[in-house]
Amino acid sequence: MRLTTKGRYAVTAMLDLALHYDDGPITLADISQRQGISLSYLEQLFSRLRKRGLVDSTRGPGGGYRLSRNAHEIAVADVITAVDEKVETTRCGGLANCQDDQQCLTHELWSELSQQIYDFLCGISLGNLVERQGVQEVAARQRGQASSVSLSSRTTEESL
């Protein structure tokens, strides 16, 4: 299946956006610092998120990103499929041509698993996550430490 750091980062970043929804447009630099994701990589991810209509962007100073709709209307599955191509466990990508142009012995199994995963991720929205105790705790911690480490050469601060 396709569930990599790309998808994980995207969900984390989107959740960050959800948590700071009231603060107006959020810059990628902010997310980068809070979540420890490189700015360049975030740009790449948000390009896709924007194309899929999950976020709106504002350019220029004071600009940034914000969720395009209510956090409860954005499922984790939406975010992942926006950046990764698929949530699929079959080799053939659901085409059932796995073996000599015919369905392999375990095709059905992987199809079901894919569906299972997809359903699970569809059932959880960013809004759900925001409400969670655990998430709140981590978010509070992140507010505490004023973004100590800078990892990207492109972060705003010239700490080197």
Next chain:
Amino acid sequence: MRLTTKGRYAVTAMLDLALHYDDGPITLADISQRQGISLSYLEQLFSRLRKRGLVDSTRGPGGGYRLSRNAHEIAVADVITAVDEKVETTRCGGLANCQDDQQCLTHELWSELSQQIYDFLCGISLGNLVERQGVQEVAARQRGQASSVSLSSRTTEESL
């Protein structure tokens, strides 16, 4: 998450073993031909399956592999975890040290997903699969075509 062709091949091969349980020990060459998996690769996989006690082996002519216990007592999850290391979706491998030695914002989510997947794969045994209509059909097809294509340089037949 870790769900690759390695795991898929292993399940397919084990299912083949389950389907041909009554035929006595099954050689890897047989599985290779029926399922289109290279012999060398199967060797690697079965080495692990044996170490995990999922199959018993007999050496020498007439030898081969067989399931170590009833197909209903072997879950798909057992097979996958035997060859792949983990069924885990978190980056940190469940250690919760994802960000600065502390749990990242989405750690909980991926943990739950992992559990979800694991539960699903635990709930399905090789025995369950054998009983399925779809699997029966594919198995019948495989019996029909007397293993037309040989893909490995190491297959027994000297068809070249």
Next chain:
DNA sequence: ACAAGCCCGAGTAAAATAGTCAACTATTAA
């Protein structure tokens, strides 16, 4: 004008995957 910030595409190093190969050892049939 200029700086903040988004936008975009190409390029790349490292890691993981999917597999190969060769040289064993054990067992059985002839």
Next chain:
DNA sequence: TTAATAGTTGACTATTTTACTCGGGCTTGT
């Protein structure tokens, strides 16, 4: 006792994917 069958092991390798970086644009507020 010899030859053939089949499992056993471990090292090695090509390919693919991942996870990025880089450099340059374009927009817009001040």
